[in-house]
Amino acid sequence: MAATANPGLPRRINGVALVPQALIHQSPPVFETVAEERRYRLSHLAGALRVFGRSGFGEGVAGHITVRDPEYLDHFWVNPFALSFRQIRVSDLILVNHAGEVVHGNRPVNRAAFVLHAAVHEARPDINAAAHAHSPYGKAFASLGRLLDPITQDACAFFNDHVLIEEDGGKVVFELEAGRTFARQFGSGKAAIHQNHGLFTVGESVDAAAFWFLAMERCCQAQLLAQAAGTPKLIRPEWATYTRENTAGSQAGWLNFQSFWDEISQSDPDLFN
Numbered sequence: 001m002a003a004t005a006n007p008g009l010p011r012r013i014n015g016v017a018l019v020p021q022a023l024i025h026q027s028p029p030v031f032e033t034v035a036e037e038r039r040y041r042l043s044h045l046a047g048a049l050r051v052f053g054r055s056g057f058g059e060g061v062a063g064h065i066t067v068r069d070p071e072y073l074d075h076f077w078v079n080p081f082a083l084s085f086r087q088i089r090v091s092d093l094i095l096v097n098h099a100g101e102v103v104h105g106n107r108p109v110n111r112a113a114f115v116l117h118a119a120v121h122e123a124r125p126d127i128n129a130a131a132h133a134h135s136p137y138g139k140a141f142a143s144l145g146r147l148l149d150p151i152t153q154d155a156c157a158f159f160n161d162h163v164l165i166e167e168d169g170g171k172v173v174f175e176l177e178a179g180r181t182f183a184r185q186f187g188s189g190k191a192a193i194h195q196n197h198g199l200f201t202v203g204e205s206v207d208a209a210a211f212w213f214l215a216m217e218r219c220c221q222a223q224l225l226a227q228a229a230g231t232p233k234l235i236r237p238e239w240a241t242y243t244r245e246n247t248a249g250s251q252a253g254w255l256n257f258q259s260f261w262d263e264i265s266q267s268d269p270d271l272f273n
Helices: 034-054 111-123 136-142 154-158 176-186 206-229 237-247 252-267
Strands: 064-068 075-078 094-097 102-104 129-133 162-165 191-194 198-203
Touching: 034 064, 034 075, 034 129, 034 206, 034 252, 064 111, 064 206, 075 111, 111 129, 111 176, 111 198, 129 206, 136 191, 136 198, 136 206, 154 206, 154 237, 162 176, 176 191, 191 206, 198 206, 206 252
Parallel strands: 162 191
Antiparallel strands: 064 075, 064 129, 075 094, 094 102, 129 198, 191 198
């Protein structure tokens, strides 16, 4: 198993190293076989779900993370309906095709998960994973019907790289056409705020999609706190763009999730079962 050399972060600007040399080679692994890549994706999917559970994102049957199968590109793996995030194991994950049929596993799929995620996976061949949960600050912020402001360096990761989707906001999405409408309006960014619903993030890896969700939830929290205290000062657009381009590239989400992965894989070894 080899690794690529670019984690999506710049090495130097004006000759100054920005990333420690040890981190430059930390990037998503490249696999020799489909089976190896599938095992990697499934274990990281189970781990990401457990991180969501540990972060307090579990809420009954709501919430799901999906990752595209590396062989059957019109199929995705997802947590089954009504199973706690904190108990998910690799063996619990189910494989679903874009028709909503469970083709591997013996548990049902969340209908809303299928409708939204299948549409996004189909419309976005550039991504392999998507994440959504009914997180408290994401839900609260989504009720405002607005985008995140660039009020912190962290929020700059989403500057001009996320959208507000008003269509079907607040309504449980069960209809296929509603899912397609959502996917069309998502566009090409890394995240969406579904009005009166919550946050939805995507990435080239399940690690990236999960990290962008975690980061966006905290950005929602920060903006709600700042607005409660006063009127936040905005970062200049050119500075926000510069920060996003240099810290929030395609592989940066994967890299940022690795500390979460290291922790959950050591504390919850049963996730590999």
